[in-house]
Amino acid sequence: MALLSNTAVLLGKELRTEFRSRELLTTTVVFILTIVVLFSFTFDPSVSESRRFGPGLLWLAFLFAASLMLQPCFLREQTNDTLSALRLSVGDPFAIFFAKLAANTLFLLFTQVLLLPVFSVLYNVPILAAFPQLVLVMFMGSLGLSVTGTALSAISAQARMRELLLPLLLLPLLTPVLIASTEATAALLVPNPLMRWDWLGFLLAFDVVFLTALWLFGEYLLEE
Amino acid sequence: MSDATLPGDGSRELTKKILIAAVVVILMSLAAYASLFVAPTESKMGTIQRIFYLHAPSGMVALLSFFVCFVGNLAYVFTRKAKWDWLSVSAAEVGMAFCTVLILTGPIWAHPVWGIWWTWDARLTLTFVLWLLYTSYLLLRTLVEDPDRRALISAIYGIFAFLDVPLVYGSIRWWRTQHPQPVIMGGPGSGLEPTMRKVFWFWFLNLVILMIFFIRERYALEAMRDEVQSLEREAEAA
Numbered sequence: 001m002a003l004l005s006n007t008a009v010l011l012g013k014e015l016r017t018e019f020r021s022r023e024l025l026t027t028t029v030v031f032i033l034t035i036v037v038l039f040s041f042t043f044d045p046s047v048s049e050s051r052r053f054g055p056g057l058l059w060l061a062f063l064f065a066a067s068l069m070l071q072p073c074f075l076r077e078q079t080n081d082t083l084s085a086l087r088l089s090v091g092d093p094f095a096i097f098f099a100k101l102a103a104n105t106l107f108l109l110f111t112q113v114l115l116l117p118v119f120s121v122l123y124n125v126p127i128l129a130a131f132p133q134l135v136l137v138m139f140m141g142s143l144g145l146s147v148t149g150t151a152l153s154a155i156s157a158q159a160r161m162r163e164l165l166l167p168l169l170l171l172p173l174l175t176p177v178l179i180a181s182t183e184a185t186a187a188l189l190v191p192n193p194l195m196r197w198d199w200l201g202f203l204l205a206f207d208v209v210f211l212t213a214l215w216l217f218g219e220y221l222l223e224e
Numbered sequence: 225m226s227d228a229t230l231p232g233d234g235s236r237e238l239t240k241k242i243l244i245a246a247v248v249v250i251l252m253s254l255a256a257y258a259s260l261f262v263a264p265t266e267s268k269m270g271t272i273q274r275i276f277y278l279h280a281p282s283g284m285v286a287l288l289s290f291f292v293c294f295v296g297n298l299a300y301v302f303t304r305k306a307k308w309d310w311l312s313v314s315a316a317e318v319g320m321a322f323c324t325v326l327i328l329t330g331p332i333w334a335h336p337v338w339g340i341w342w343t344w345d346a347r348l349t350l351t352f353v354l355w356l357l358y359t360s361y362l363l364l365r366t367l368v369e370d371p372d373r374r375a376l377i378s379a380i381y382g383i384f385a386f387l388d389v390p391l392v393y394g395s396i397r398w399w400r401t402q403h404p405q406p407v408i409m410g411g412p413g414s415g416l417e418p419t420m421r422k423v424f425w426f427w428f429l430n431l432v433i434l435m436i437f438f439i440r441e442r443y444a445l446e447a448m449r450d451e452v453q454s455l456e457r458e459a460e461a462a
Contacts, residue, residue: 151384155377159367169364169381172356173388176395183399202398206391213387217380220301 003098006090010099017076018107028069028111035061036119050123055185058119059178063145066108067167070149073100074157083222093219101143101150101214108142109135130193134185140203141181147210148173154221176206248437255423255430263423272336279329281428282322283351285435289319290358290386292439297382300375306450309375312382313365314442316358318435323355346397353392357385371453 018024039057043049077083086096113135120127127134149170156166184199259277266273296312299305330348331341342348361382368374416424 148384152381155364155381158373158377159364160369161367165364165367169360172353172360173384175353176388176391179395179399198398202395209387209391210384213384217301217383220376221380223376 003092003095006092006095007098007102010086010090010095011102014099014103015106018103024069024072025107025111028065028107029114031068032061032065032111032115033118035064036115036122040122045123047124050125051186051189054119054123054125055182055189059141059182059185062108062112062141063171063174063178064167065111066104066142066145066149067170069107070104070146070153070170071156071163071166073104073150073153075153075162078157084224087222093222094215096222097150097154097214097218101146104146104150105139105142108145109139112138112142125189127189130188130195133193133195134188137181137184137188137200137203140200140207141177143207144177144181144203144210145174147207147214148177151210151214151218151221154218158221177203180206244437248434251430251433255427258423258426263420264417266420269337272333275329275333277423277427279326279333281424281431282325282329283347284428285431286319286322286326286354288432289315289322289435289439290354290389293319293358293361293382294386297379297386300379301383304372304376306371306375307447309371309379310443310446310450311439312379313362313446314439316361316382317442318438320355320358320362321438322431322435323351323358326351327355346393346399349396350389350393354389357388361385371450 036057039053039061043053074083077086083096087093090096116127116134116138119125149166152169152173153166156162156169159165180199180202184196184203187194187196187199255277259274263274263277265271292315293312296308296315300308300312330351334343335341361378364381365374365378368377
């Protein structure tokens, strides 16, 4: 239970840090918006074309945004060496990861839910018919992005060229998330929305595998 | 170290190395001969099918190397002995070499047979993603200075990368595939002609030997590099 209470405190700290500056959320929302607009020039955004390409471009935009947004996650702790303080203050180092990945999942989910209506209006894709299901898919997808992204941001923070390195490490690893989320989203954006539980189960498997890996190996990443 | 023992040992070591290398070269030549002259010509695809003996085992051996890398990564995380890191990097590089052979021989075979160089089918895509994952792994290693840090964080990335392999394969396979169903150890009725099968397994065995040979050589190089570095540090400290 110490893990949960520690995590709750740390999560509060992550959220407070973000909502004081709102830097991360603002830049991410604008970034995704830019990509969504730029994509409209690469194909003819008619209703049928948007249904075909929309889900993929949406998730690709989320993936790129995540690979940028997760960058400061551990870097921020390095500037004043607050990571050592964090490590000293919690019993289980997994709490640090758990709090950070929970915060990142919330941030990503927030930007997704915010941008979904914008996407729907710009590309003429109705989303209201299956909105709760869409949010569920977005949550499972964001969790996958955050679990791997948080771990890899702890890795890339310790290397040179870290800004370029994180997307390079993260994006190939996220292939399964991209496929599963895109397929599940695509099935929800057609005239007769269908919840693809098989792809959702796949996302769940991805999340569980990497959450376990992070739980087993994460603490070694925080060693001095 | 006295000069009296070193040259003798060195030359014996070298003789051993040359002998092993000679055996590997002879085995590879035999394998090349077997695939070109012993194996029968495939009835539909013709001579181009002979590239299969290099192509398919390369893929299997690449996966085997990546598995060795994964084992090395796990062992490093738990024991923190530098030798496991040397094994991991050696296996990753050798695996990359075989993976590159796989990616290059694939299109050479596919173009005359399927009429296209590349298709986004499950196994091709998996190979490409695998190639990207291990490129990132090797790239990450070049970007961390401290040897212990490099060993640790690349080991953890290596573990993540290898865990991703079945997930990538599962997702792409579920999504679309047009590759021939596994011919080796596939379902009933998917067998190879007996001579072809023999040549195939002979190639596989040879490539495994080649893999072990490369990994050993690369490991020795890494060990030597480590020794040079520690000698340099000693010299600096003195």
